[in-house]
Amino acid sequence: MSAVIPFHRVNVLTGLKAARVVEDATEYANLIGKAKRPLLVLGPLLLRSSTEGKLLLEYALDIARARNIPICATETLPGKVEELGAKPDSSYDAVEIVNALKDPAWKGVRKEGNHDLVIFFGIRSDLGNQSLSVLKHYAPHLKTMTLCKYYFPNASYSLPNFKKDEKWQAFLESLIDNLKKGV
Amino acid sequence: MAEVAEKRLSIKLQEIHKLIRAEIPWEPVGPTPMPEPPDLRSWDMRLMKTYAPWYAPFCDVCCLCTYGKCDLTGGKRGACGIDLSAQQGRIILLACLMGCSAHAAHGGHILEYLIEKHGPDKKIDLGPFIEIEAPNIRTVLGLKPETLGDLKVAIEYVYKEIAHLLDSTHTGQEGSYLDYESKALHASMLDHVGMEAADLAQIVGFNYPSSVADVPLVEMGWGAIDKTKPVVLVSGHNPATSTVVVDYLREHDLEDNVELCGICCTALETTRYSDRAKIVGPLSRQLFFMRAGIADVIMTDEQCIRTDTPQEASKVGTAVIACLDKAMYGLEDATDMDTEDIVRRMVENKEHFAILDSTKAAEVAVRVAMEIAPQRRKQWITTDEATELAKKCTNCGICEQVCPNLFSIGEGITEVAKGNFDLIKKQFNLCIGCGKCEQECPNHVPIFRIMQVGASMETWKARVGRGPVMDTEIRNVGAPITLGTIPGVIALVGCSNYPDIDDIADMVDEFARRKYIVVLTGCAAMVAGMKKDANGLTVYEKYPPDFDAGGVVNIGSCVSNAHISGAAIKIANIFAALPLRANYEVMADYVLNRVGACGVAWGAMSQKAASIGTGFNRLGVPVVLGPHSAKYRRLFLSRKEEDDWRVMDARKREIVDTGEPSPEHIAYVAETKEKAMVMIAKLCIRKNDTPQGRGIKLNHYVSLYKKYIAKGLPPDIQLFVRRDADIPLVYKKEIRAYLQEIGWQPKEPVGLPTLIGTYPSKVPLDAVIH
Numbered sequence A: 001m002s003a004v005i006p007f008h009r010v011n012v013l014t015g016l017k018a019a020r021v022v023e024d025a026t027e028y029a030n031l032i033g034k035a036k037r038p039l040l041v042l043g044p045l046l047l048r049s050s051t052e053g054k055l056l057l058e059y060a061l062d063i064a065r066a067r068n069i070p071i072c073a074t075e076t077l078p079g080k081v082e083e084l085g086a087k088p089d090s091s092y093d094a095v096e097i098v099n100a101l102k103d104p105a106w107k108g109v110r111k112e113g114n115h116d117l118v119i120f121f122g123i124r125s126d127l128g129n130q131s132l133s134v135l136k137h138y139a140p141h142l143k144t145m146t147l148c149k150y151y152f153p154n155a156s157y158s159l160p161n162f163k164k165d166e167k168w169q170a171f172l173e174s175l176i177d178n179l180k181k182g183v
Numbered sequence B: 001m002a003e004v005a006e007k008r009l010s011i012k013l014q015e016i017h018k019l020i021r022a023e024i025p026w027e028p029v030g031p032t033p034m035p036e037p038p039d040l041r042s043w044d045m046r047l048m049k050t051y052a053p054w055y056a057p058f059c060d061v062c063c064l065c066t067y068g069k070c071d072l073t074g075g076k077r078g079a080c081g082i083d084l085s086a087q088q089g090r091i092i093l094l095a096c097l098m099g100c101s102a103h104a105a106h107g108g109h110i111l112e113y114l115i116e117k118h119g120p121d122k123k124i125d126l127g128p129f130i131e132i133e134a135p136n137i138r139t140v141l142g143l144k145p146e147t148l149g150d151l152k153v154a155i156e157y158v159y160k161e162i163a164h165l166l167d168s169t170h171t172g173q174e175g176s177y178l179d180y181e182s183k184a185l186h187a188s189m190l191d192h193v194g195m196e197a198a199d200l201a202q203i204v205g206f207n208y209p210s211s212v213a214d215v216p217l218v219e220m221g222w223g224a225i226d227k228t229k230p231v232v233l234v235s236g237h238n239p240a241t242s243t244v245v246v247d248y249l250r251e252h253d254l255e256d257n258v259e260l261c262g263i264c265c266t267a268l269e270t271t272r273y274s275d276r277a278k279i280v281g282p283l284s285r286q287l288f289f290m291r292a293g294i295a296d297v298i299m300t301d302e303q304c305i306r307t308d309t310p311q312e313a314s315k316v317g318t319a320v321i322a323c324l325d326k327a328m329y330g331l332e333d334a335t336d337m338d339t340e341d342i343v344r345r346m347v348e349n350k351e352h353f354a355i356l357d358s359t360k361a362a363e364v365a366v367r368v369a370m371e372i373a374p375q376r377r378k379q380w381i382t383t384d385e386a387t388e389l390a391k392k393c394t395n396c397g398i399c400e401q402v403c404p405n406l407f408s409i410g411e412g413i414t415e416v417a418k419g420n421f422d423l424i425k426k427q428f429n430l431c432i433g434c435g436k437c438e439q440e441c442p443n444h445v446p447i448f449r450i451m452q453v454g455a456s457m458e459t460w461k462a463r464v465g466r467g468p469v470m471d472t473e474i475r476n477v478g479a480p481i482t483l484g485t486i487p488g489v490i491a492l493v494g495c496s497n498y499p500d501i502d503d504i505a506d507m508v509d510e511f512a513r514r515k516y517i518v519v520l521t522g523c524a525a526m527v528a529g530m531k532k533d534a535n536g537l538t539v540y541e542k543y544p545p546d547f548d549a550g551g552v553v554n555i556g557s558c559v560s561n562a563h564i565s566g567a568a569i570k571i572a573n574i575f576a577a578l579p580l581r582a583n584y585e586v587m588a589d590y591v592l593n594r595v596g597a598c599g600v601a602w603g604a605m606s607q608k609a610a611s612i613g614t615g616f617n618r619l620g621v622p623v624v625l626g627p628h629s630a631k632y633r634r635l636f637l638s639r640k641e642e643d644d645w646r647v648m649d650a651r652k653r654e655i656v657d658t659g660e661p662s663p664e665h666i667a668y669v670a671e672t673k674e675k676a677m678v679m680i681a682k683l684c685i686r687k688n689d690t691p692q693g694r695g696i697k698l699n700h701y702v703s704l705y706k707k708y709i710a711k712g713l714p715p716d717i718q719l720f721v722r723r724d725a726d727i728p729l730v731y732k733k734e735i736r737a738y739l740q741e742i743g744w745q746p747k748e749p750v751g752l753p754t755l756i757g758t759y760p761s762k763v764p765l766d767a768v769i770h
């Protein structure tokens, strides 16, 4: 069990099953690369900008494009995703997408079968961690991972709490490079 | 054996019939008078077949007994045999029972107090326009309450059921999450009974406004409070305390000399009694206002009062009187002590007391306030002082980590240190007032004191809570609501755990402008008035106070929520002429299938909010919750593509597969107010909408989607178009083209949709035909 304390204390783990912290972008790229049917679940926090003025959503779309990963654009995101030239495969909100994902027989957002790796990015941390709890407990058939700046104990794999935005963005850039390279 | 069972049942039923005076034939007694958990279980199971409980466990373990802690992950069961889902259901039931008991005990206390004052035979008279005085009590118990004494029958029934339900949470009993949820639905239905009894007693006993829409506007905000006068603050929910202060001030001609203000629902209650009382604000402003030290005396009663009130008050020299036995804070009980002694000890020794006699408490409060006010310094911070104090902040970020609303007040403080107050002003609207930041700050930055520069001194107007919706109003709007031409009734209720306090006024404005009926209670009713438009008007000034299209109605405090469920029942009873007496299943089925109403508990925080919302759910009213509410652990969600959307068409007496997910969910969490609004509009769609009504509803759904989400059409629009006539005019071309592209096929609308007949129920199909 990991002893990492989440950045937002309301998400502190009460229990036994905590996410494995991954700090190496190559390892993350590998995990994504190995997945047969990954899914990106994107949240409204991606409408904020990075320290370099890049919309966080652009990182997410770069990741999606690098491996043709389907996108579930929650909340107010679909319009922006379209504006940036991508098409959301689903516009379920967080609670709806996890509700579908926990059914192993669900066909997935592209009707190709349920997903085996679900990547959360940009959902506020309390709602994100609770939605991940649904999957941790009721979807043993899939793994989950997060790309936000903070540690999410209810995921299978999570980033650590990054103190500096720059380091986190560097991680995302490196992840995108690795995915593009086909690592 | 069978004979014995039959006999026992009949004695029980006889007792019930006696309690509800079954012999008085105002309506025939329906199938479930004073129901117990099994009586409406099949309705619950049918609801949960479509809207399955969605569980987001808050923890991996159970620690409720000494067998534990038990690890419940990975399908493991606890030492008692319980699994993770049933454990979630158990916690939900506990939460709903806490909520239900808070309101029922409030009702019980108020009734005792008012029966003492007026006698048990005091008539329930809600004025010329309200004949169906107690739709929840009539529907659930089968009793038509005529006096305060009759309301006691309702409360005692709730008490009995609470004991019964709480019993099932003991280790080693109920083992199914569905049964736990059914019990939670039962507890929450009872919550609406308890709330109704409590508020009816209050309206009658305190002569609150009733049968009137145009109730007064009262002042709101700390800016409205004259700090140069002695200030008494009432905090909590129970008006037995605060109304007596009003009486005392009136009797002693002190209304101009002493400021009486309230926080949380007691504020709403007090303004229903006297429009000279002032509303400080919702629960989220409690600690902030206490620390500002403006109140000379705080009188606490019950529910949603901070548990550290005496400690916080002592820090700023405010005196505290705990007025109810629910929260005595370990204080000395001065109920039987000499009044002069109490006043002296409070003034000289700065002691706090519990005083459980409200007349005595009121006198002490006013006298102490008048004595200590001249000695106290009540100064709002200056910008210079704030800038100086803010310099202690090193922007270390600790406060952000402990903030339940997940933002960095430290950044705002850092800006203040530079003389910039814009950010802290914005952040003040995000702050839910928990105090965690200041507690954890390693540099002891006085965050709340500094936040005063962000807190607007503006004053606002809120309309006084007006109690039940009038029968006459129901007659007028019954048809347009059920046909869909009034697109929906939106009920904004519950606590102030908002992502942003402005969200409420924004949502009210959006839906009132679109001619929905907007009703409000509790903290939501207050904060709706805490934002002004470009013309300086709050939503209460901008929109009419009528329960009609485009009206904005403050129904009242938390216990007034029962009048919202009551209004839904009254539509079935008054407009559709369906008998309600002991006929819960028929009422709930009608509301679910035909009344386009949606609850919004955007800042739900408490267990009371859990039971209020779950009570609405059992009655067939969907509820949209804010993002924090994922921490309640349970929602009720459908899966629109997979679920069974068959209903009985009662006219044709055949089961029809509508494929239409209306309403799609009954307990939902949205992350942003924008998405919440789109979802709320969608959740007002009902299967019995006429083509014209459906067109109006879809018009709002599509236009809100386009305004807040994306340029195109909502991707599920085809599920809600039955025939071409349903398509809203404005989007006709676009929707037709889309429907054609995806190969949509028209379907017949259902004449009289009902779930009765689709599951095992004692209710015959004829019971829903009117």
Ligand code: SF4
Residues within 6 Å of the ligand: B062, B063, B064, B065, B066, B067, B068, B069, B070, B077, B078, B079, B080, B081, B082, B171, B172
């Ligand atoms: S109640 Fe059951 S699950 Fe909970 S601690 Fe006791 S044995 Fe374990």
Ligand code: SF4
Residues within 6 Å of the ligand: B392, B393, B394, B395, B396, B397, B398, B399, B400, B409, B410, B411, B413, B437, B440, B441, B442, B443, B444, B445, B447
């Ligand atoms: S915890 Fe204190 S010092 Fe640190 S950022 Fe917050 S206010 Fe500033």
Ligand code: SF4
Residues within 6 Å of the ligand: B399, B402, B403, B404, B405, B406, B407, B409, B430, B431, B432, B433, B434, B435, B436, B437, B438
């Ligand atoms: S008091 Fe306000 S700023 Fe401080 S932790 Fe609580 S919500 Fe956050």
